[in-house]
Amino acid sequence: MNRDFDWKPLALVPLLALLVLPFIGSASTWVTLTVAGLAMGMIIFIIASGLTLVFGLMDVLNFGHGVFIALGAFVATSVMGGMADYTNSESLARNLLAVVPAMLAAMAVAAAIGLAFERFIVRPVYGNHLKQILITMGGMIIGEELIKVVWGPQQIPLPLPLGMQGTLLFGDAAVEKYRLIAVVVGVAVFALLLWTLTRTKLGLLIRAGVQDREMVESLGYRIHLLFIGVFVAGSALAGLGGVMWGLYQQNVVPQMGAQVNVLIFIVLIIGGLGSTTGALIGALLVGLMANYTGFLVPKAALFSNILLMMAILLWRPQGVYALGK
Amino acid sequence: MSDNLLTLEGVHTHIGAYHILHGVDLAVPRGQLTMLLGRNGAGKTTTLRTIMGLWRASQGKVTFGGRDITALPTPQIAGLGVAYVPENMGIFADLTVRENMLLAARSAKHAGQFDDTRLKWIFSLFPAVEKFWNHPAGKLSGGQKQMLAVSRAIIEPRELLVIDEPSKGLAPAIINNMIDAFAQLKAKGVTILLVEQNFNFAKRLGDTVAVMDNGRIVHAGSMQALADDELLQHSLLGLAL
Numbered sequence A: 001m002n003r004d005f006d007w008k009p010l011a012l013v014p015l016l017a018l019l020v021l022p023f024i025g026s027a028s029t030w031v032t033l034t035v036a037g038l039a040m041g042m043i044i045f046i047i048a049s050g051l052t053l054v055f056g057l058m059d060v061l062n063f064g065h066g067v068f069i070a071l072g073a074f075v076a077t078s079v080m081g082g083m084a085d086y087t088n089s090e091s092l093a094r095n096l097l098a099v100v101p102a103m104l105a106a107m108a109v110a111a112a113i114g115l116a117f118e119r120f121i122v123r124p125v126y127g128n129h130l131k132q133i134l135i136t137m138g139g140m141i142i143g144e145e146l147i148k149v150v151w152g153p154q155q156i157p158l159p160l161p162l163g164m165q166g167t168l169l170f171g172d173a174a175v176e177k178y179r180l181i182a183v184v185v186g187v188a189v190f191a192l193l194l195w196t197l198t199r200t201k202l203g204l205l206i207r208a209g210v211q212d213r214e215m216v217e218s219l220g221y222r223i224h225l226l227f228i229g230v231f232v233a234g235s236a237l238a239g240l241g242g243v244m245w246g247l248y249q250q251n252v253v254p255q256m257g258a259q260v261n262v263l264i265f266i267v268l269i270i271g272g273l274g275s276t277t278g279a280l281i282g283a284l285l286v287g288l289m290a291n292y293t294g295f296l297v298p299k300a301a302l303f304s305n306i307l308l309m310m311a312i313l314l315w316r317p318q319g320v321y322a323l324g325k
Numbered sequence B: 001m002s003d004n005l006l007t008l009e010g011v012h013t014h015i016g017a018y019h020i021l022h023g024v025d026l027a028v029p030r031g032q033l034t035m036l037l038g039r040n041g042a043g044k045t046t047t048l049r050t051i052m053g054l055w056r057a058s059q060g061k062v063t064f065g066g067r068d069i070t071a072l073p074t075p076q077i078a079g080l081g082v083a084y085v086p087e088n089m090g091i092f093a094d095l096t097v098r099e100n101m102l103l104a105a106r107s108a109k110h111a112g113q114f115d116d117t118r119l120k121w122i123f124s125l126f127p128a129v130e131k132f133w134n135h136p137a138g139k140l141s142g143g144q145k146q147m148l149a150v151s152r153a154i155i156e157p158r159e160l161l162v163i164d165e166p167s168k169g170l171a172p173a174i175i176n177n178m179i180d181a182f183a184q185l186k187a188k189g190v191t192i193l194l195v196e197q198n199f200n201f202a203k204r205l206g207d208t209v210a211v212m213d214n215g216r217i218v219h220a221g222s223m224q225a226l227a228d229d230e231l232l233q234h235s236l237l238g239l240a241l
Helices: A008-024 A027-058 A066-081 A092-125 A129-151 A177-199 A201-211 A213-218 A223-249 A256-271 A276-296 A298-315 B044-051 B074-079 B097-104 B116-125 B127-131 B142-154 B172-187 B199-205 B223-228 B230-237
Strands: A167-170 A173-176 B004-015 B018-029 B033-038 B057-064 B082-085 B160-164 B191-195 B208-213 B216-222
Touching (some): A027 A173, A027 A177, A027 A201, A027 A223, A027 A256, A027 A276, A092 A129, A092 A223, A167 A177, A173 A177, A177 A223, A177 A276, A213 B074, A276 A298, B018 B057, B018 B208, B033 B044, B033 B230, B044 B057, B044 B191, B074 B082, B082 B142, B116 B127, B116 B142, B116 B172, B127 B142, B172 B191, B172 B199, B199 B223, B208 B223, B216 B230
Parallel strands (some): B033 B191, B082 B160
Antiparallel strands (some): A167 A173, B004 B018, B208 B216
């Protein structure tokens, strides 16, 4: 990170966590809620990271992103459903032998469908936000119906493998194992994205394209190919996020993508459209806020994230990390 | 074979409902610096953007090195060896100066693969580029950004540089710096098409000149001839030198 980096938005995450500590009272409950919030935030970040780049690069509002989440989760039910020997083991290593292939399959299927989604649904409506919103929402509805055709309309359980169930005790604080795993996976995805974006020429092109795609083309690069790549990678990440979210909820429904969509857009608006670090901050804030208010004022849980978004936008109307377009 | 590297023949360009270029005929001789002059709104920037394929010619033909590039996509035109510096400079503000340069150097995967000799030459032309190498480009002053924009265009050898108003809003000292840089590029045999409103800048550098008005070329000839003819300058550009 260079010395010109704006650290203030990063401070919001510990600030929010410390602000609620007196209201929660018990330190152990606070630790449990904070880890749960960070885990939820990391899963939302995995889902949202691709979408923010898609918007930043091509100014495309993809309201159909949720379908890749649901698709990933349903693929995971099929893969893990056939690997009971591994999921019913108490060995984390054997559990991973089921979960990792499920994640890879979910990412591959979501990426393939993402490629078709970009070609047939998104590409015809470049430059027209209203049409993008309508057609991508339509695409999501069709996707949901196709999921019902393949897997049926009912809720399907996606239980955590045995070795990932249960809690770890840190003093008096009980932390669910899976939430720690979610944090680790989220940090790994963020590190990989950050490395790609800051240390590779491909990443430079993506960051430059988010700022001025016409200039990137004038330098001789085919931004459309770059966009397809980012769209496919974003879909794959949404598929991965879908597996994580499904395991977090321990069941999947065809509508789960639409349910998470709202949270994703709140995250993107808070973070600043097109900013990966902004998406991380937004996702962590949303995850923490949902868990804290769910404990303190359950009736306000749904509204709390909208309130958070409003407060952030009053401070920084373009989101915490507005891009220098 | 013609000695013109770039030619436009009867080029018309529409932007939405607006008809901006009305049959532009322009020739850019190889190895020379051609000035494209004209009042605000004459169609100079549209001409450059049409050459780069950023706006499509609705009629007419653009030829580069003997090849018809009228319908080619922008990246392909750039790939043929055309470097473009737009009026707004097109600097990636969130990237560092080094990262901006790396993007322009298509053959380099990382900063270690820059052509050292060429980079040193650029640093000698524009010391600010070296001084702020690892700084975010968005923090540079207007003049420094312009230096970066031109440096980016010349980080690798290109056959044609297409530059839109490089002196706009710059201090006289920086303008002199720019003139020195373009003079050195000319001496290396690079072909340059330069849009300019500053006639003093233009006459110090230009070999040939084309003057635009209302989307057409209304005068083309040698820069020296125009510089020597005040009456013609008045009639074409409304200049009071």
